[in-house]
Amino acid sequence: MPPSGDLDAPVSGLPAQRALYRGQASAVPGLLGGKAVWLPLVLELVRLVGEGRATNLDSAADLSFEISGTEPRSGGAAPKREPATWREYYGFLRGLRLAESTAGGLRLTTCGLSLYSEPTAARLSEIFADRVRLFAETLSMLAHEALTVDEVDDKVRYLYEQTWRSRGNTRIRMDWQEILGLIEGVGNRRWQATEAGRELLSGRIVVTPEAFASGDNDPAEISKAPAEIATILDELRTAARTHESRSTYNIWVPSPPSNPNKVENLRIIVNAAFEKIEREELFSFICQRFDLARSSVNSMLPFMRASGVLSEVGRGVFEATPPARAWIDSGDDLNFIRILHANMRFIGEMIRSVESDVPRKAMYAEAKNYGVNVDKCRWIASFLVDAGLIEESRYGSLRATSLGSALAAELPLADVSPTQMPATDGRHADDGGAHSNKAANLREQLNRLSLEPFTKGQPSGRGLEVAIRDLFHEVGFEARTVGGSGDTDILLQWAGPDGSQSSAIVEAKARSSGSVSHTDISDVGIETHKERHQTHHVAIVGPSFSGDTIKNMAERKQWVLLEADRLGAIAEAAKSIGLRPCEVGVMFQMPNGLTAIEDLLAARGRELAIISFVIAKLVEEANDSKEAISARDISRDGRRTDLSPSVDEVVAAITTLSGLQISALRQVDKADDPKFSTYVVSDVSAGAAQLRALADSIESGAASVANT
Secondary structure (H helix, E strand, O other), X not given: OOOOOOOOOOOOOHHHHHHHHHOOEOOOOOOOOOHHHHHHHHHHHHHHHHOOOOOOOOOEOXXXXXXXXXXXXOOOOOOOOOXXXXXXXXXXXXXXXXXXXXXXXXXXXHHHHHHHHOOOHHXXXXXXXXXXXXXXXXXXXXXXXXXXXXXXXXXXXXXXXXXXXXXXXXXXXXXXXXXXXXXXXXXXXEEEEXXXXXHHHOOOOOOOHHHHOOOOOOOOOOOOOOHHHXXXXXXXXXXXXXXXXXXXXXXXXXXXXXXOOHHHXXXXXXXXXXXXXXXXXXXXXXXXXXXXXXXXXXXXXXXXXXXXXXXXXXXXXXXXXXXXXXXXXXXXOHHHHHHHXXXXXXXXXXXXXXXXXXXXXXXHHHHHHHOOOHHHHHHHHHHHHHOOOEEEXXXXXXXXXXXXXXXXXXXXXXXXXXXXXXXXXXXXOOOOOHHHHHHHHHHHHHHHHOOOOOOOOOOOOHHHHHHHHHHHHHOOOEEEEOOOOOXXXXXXXXXXXXXXXXXXXXXXXXXXXXXXXXXXXXXXXXXXXXXHHOOOEEEEEEOOXXXXXXXXXXXXXXXXXXXXXXXXXXXXHHHHHOOOHHHHHHHHOOOOHHHHHHHHHHHHHHHHHHHHHHHXXXXXXXXXXXXXXXXXXXXXXXXXXXXXXOHHHHHHHHHHHHOOXXXXXXXXXXXXXXXXXXXXXXXXXXXXXXXXXXXXXXXHHHHHHHOO
């Protein structure tokens, strides 16, 4: 007979239960020592952090009691005889969100401050119940009846569909419940909830097994799509548009820790463009609202166009599309998902693919049939989670909610086919754009690691160093990590157009506080590193930089301060259009290097747009009059467009199309007879990317005529 699902505790609605479960940690963070010292040790650590005495992570915590003299409880593990370092204790404190790492050591979070002001077992019990999955739920089982550890574990596995490899996950929860006074032994290896345990459960949301059911009994009711959105969806139901025409463009939306809901952040941006707005004003608003570098906003703009929420209605003038305005007016995020589905692949199809509780890996495999890679899948899934259409049923698995299933049932979905849809976005596709996607993934990793000094047990900041090295390597630099005491973090080298060598050192500064200040920098040390490696340039990479002191120091020393996101955006754009390392390297030149590289990226982007326009005009003329057309005529026709290319720009585009110039080879000695000229291999990867970007522009121009 299966275990009973009765839980002797108050419960709340299923949406609230699922929301609670999604925000909890799947495992209890480990704490060194035996059970006998856990409670006093946690309270002591919180007190010391609150008093500002956790400044050196590699020093041992200065405890006020002898942990080796504390007797372990019966069956408990032997306590650690000596205090551990703050670095070793930090994993537990971070896991319960009691403390966070800053440049000056550890500091208490809001949750940690609550325990600091009320250092009791009862308060710590509440934190465990709030933070750890199935902590309150296992306690509820013991409030209902006395059970052994094995019996509790069997119930958890059955009722909550857990696939734990051992009973250790249940045992660690019950160990903490014991030392916190929430449960007590009643003999015969059985445990039951104490009065303190029942008090903890009083009025608390408890996740019930029903929250894990594969489907709700009552079908969800969803709002009707506004006319502007229904129209674009109807195009997919008829022959007006094919599902293959939906985009597979790269996705990027701001999601800072203070505002992690991506759908809500996109709503804020679209609302700012509800009426016509100049590019500069829009970009300034987004930069200030989400504390972003301008390059990050530049990288988001193509997605907003491809997703159908923003359009350029004049040169440098943007406005929310009619469907996007209908979404904002409705206040219903289902309408955003409808717009996204109409314009991008594997939106409603993702909901369909996870209707029966599917592991993420299986969903990623399904996405390949639609030309969508793993990185884009993660972004799409985050949109659907934020909109309440799918949920993480357990670690590594997704499941459609009743609301999601109802929406998927009304959407025009692409047929399931064993053959893959071709990708539609040229260099952003999964085949021809594999390198660009890799650069995009590296950028995301760079942003994350810039805020995580400690990753996977590596030394402080090592993860960020490796990510920076890989990012520069992807753009064509010779990049290697150096590290070690008294040396720089990354050494970069690259060749100029004439074969001359340039170099730079990069100092990586990962800070969980999100900011690097002058106290994190040793100007003497950096100048020593620069001299040791005889480099031309210095760059410091961090999540952001605060205070005038560090900025003035960098200006005086001719160092480049690079926000991780800005560096990632530059590298991603440079990779996609085929900039050579010597061109990217201009960003190290003070004082205007960063402005120069971003101007170069914008200029190259305009060149490609003009090439696309020229091809479109040539194809149009060939179809209409079968006559030749001059650069002057093309430029004149272009005055009516947002691009408005000059005659010289059109001539340059025609020159490029007439004789392709790439940088895969470099001529060393030119001879009168070309048979005797000598060459060396140059920037092959950049040359290939240039050709891909050029091919995309040519195809885009031709397709724009075919689709009109």
